[in-house]
Amino acid sequence: MDFYLNLINTIGIHTMLGLSAYLLLQTGQLSLAQAGFFAVGSYTAAILTVIFQWNIIPSVLVAMLVTGFLAFLVGFPALRVKGLMLVVATIAFSEFVRMFFYNLKWRVTKNGEEIGPDGTMGFAEIRYFSDNGWSNLEVTFFLWTFVIIIMGVIWWSDQSRTGAVLRAVGEDELAASSVGINLTVVKVSAMTAGGFIAGLSGGLYAHQVTSLDHHSFTVLLGTFAIAYPILGGLSNVFGTLVAVIFIQGLLVEGLRFLGDWRMILFGLLIVLAMNFKPLGLFDKQTIAIIKRSIRV
């Protein structure tokens, strides 16, 4: 039972991570900074609950705000860096954040114990849930409440003018500004929103795994973050969810028996998917086909 709950939690967190990249990808910004924002959210929330003994909800919300603000600051210089150079810049940003936390030492003694981030040793003993008697099921519900809220907000965005404006910017910036869209506002807002979501999911992640290590926040995580929406397609929130379930559920956990071969399968699958369905598994055409077959 616990195994499945863990898997469901991971799926939830990765879905939020993917959705944080979703908005950015819609505006045409190829950002691998989500791993960095995720890390900031994780450490901030964990520091608040562990060192300052805050309640989980304000911790996670503050983590969200801090990360969102950081993303806002990043959003402006990001405007100056076009296309694939943004990929490199955001990779560098995420690495910088990872190395920052790798070097962060902030130890306090509480009740005779030393707690807090310990530089290269990571940040262990993030025990809010167990200290406060949360059952595993309660943790799952708590987490997924946020996931569903975020999914709902983005789904709503897609259906409304906001989604259309985001995608218009992603498709053709010149045409978008010619019809009056302020590119700076749209792109920085997308980055900020992405930061909020990544920070929120990071804060929840820290408490779910109870210990943080710089290995969790590498560029690999950043590429997973963009892989989910790219594979799932940028026109539908559920595409990202399905991509996460598929990748996490099947490949990482379900095919554990394949051992190292499953990662090879994973790489192979991505290569194949991009060749056959470059607009994502759930692009507009596929969705149209699905809709038609349901009606029939």
Added chain:
Amino acid sequence: MLKIESISKHFGGVKALNELNLEVGEGEIFGVIGPNGSGKSTLINVICGIFLPTKGDVIFEGQILSEKPTHQRLKKGIARTFQNIRLFPNLTVWQNLWVARNSVEDIKTESSFYRWFGKSSIVKKEIEKMLEFSNLENRADELASSLAFGEQRRLELARAVATKPRLLLLDEPAAGMNKDEIRDLDKRIRSLQLQGITIILIEHVMELVMGVADRIAVLNFGSKIAEGNPQEIQKNEAVQEAYLGYSEDD
């Protein structure tokens, strides 16, 4: 309404526009013609703010536009279409029109929340009007990329009109059109004029420009070589020489 005051635009050594002076009156349909490379598209880009002039000013309704970026000029009332159609290919026809609602009036009539997250009935009516205007009522939910060429041109025009402009810049809208489509475009442009929109029409297709423009300016190598009504322009020797390399007296 629009004054182009001694505008020069240099790209390195190339003088795309050379001390150009133009004045367009309110409610006019003003044609701009000239051989390829004469600076017509550069002129549109300078008016819209995509390029800033090397020298000179663009004055719109008494205001010098100077540093204003393109999206702010849209809010002032200047809209345009593109020579190579620039629709949003993966958005639907409806969405292409929806994102264009950025005029000052649109922002005032719709509350912020509805503008970004809802779909008020005002919006529905206005977009439906635009769909009617461009004969695309049945295509509202289709992707812009799936439209036929003529339909795409109509959609692009409708999108520009949806921004409620006071000045509309059309960049070779008739390129690639057949005779029926040109006649249709002629009618649309006239109806836009009746709605009070001032139009600058850059064109190569003579039957359209000569038929619909009130006044025409002729550019060559970035300068104005003639200005007048269509009849005057057709008889003008400098124009003939620029286009054909000779004048009637040769």
Added chain:
Amino acid sequence: MEDFLYEVVEITQTIWDGVLFGSTYALIGIGFTLIFGAMGKLNMAYAGAAIAGAYVGLAVSMFLDAPIIFVFAVSALVSTLMGYIVYQTCFRFIPTHNHLAALMASVGGLFLIDEVIVLATRGSPMNFPGLFEDAYFELGPFGIRGDLLFVFFIGIVSTVVLLYVLFKTRLGMATRAVAQQDVAAQLCGINIHRTNSITFSIAGLLGGIAGAMTAAAVGVLSPVMTVPLTIKGLIVTVIGGLGSIPGAIIAGLFVGAFENFFLYIRGIDERDMYVVALLFIFLVFRPNGIFSKTITRD
């Protein structure tokens, strides 16, 4: 006074060693920049192919007990082939304008290559032979490591040959034509896929050499080397200017020196943070890099 002079010597030595090592970064940077120049895309699998080549070279030399130079040659050849394969699987069939898909596909390729290496070697690092390891020249108070010098030398030779091919042969001309105007090049009868395949193969060749060189200089070969090499390579490419070969060379040598300098004064934990900070400084003041776009299209 003595202490100060000692510091100066040590720092100069560090920088010098860094420049020599930086030739590996220069080659990786050239590889990335070549592909970006030709197709406007980043090949994220590049460093993976480079390291994979080095592994095969090592394996072959272990089997055949061949001289070390053989290792380098085989590494280069295998990476050339892998460059070709990466093109066919990750770039050829994806529409040109779709940058996301190509990026993702090459990331998938990188995963694939990494995991195959891990599987084949059970994840443990292997010793990689160096060339001229014992050579050490003294120049006054300075020492010059023979193996690094050799690495630098190979770097120079490779670059010279590459420039010769690019600018003095028909093949090179075709590559540059495709980089500048791919549609027009096709209209002139140039087969784009063939040219791009060759570009990827040439880049692969350089990568294989760089991979073997890096392993030789460090003495160890391990699958965890692919990601840092990718990141450093990308940083070098961007600092040098996407699409510029001279930029990649200068940036590579500079980053090598810069990195080694900060290793000396701040230690290994903080070293990479400074390299990243360097990138950010460039992005703020010279976002297009040292030289922008020598061989690319508009």
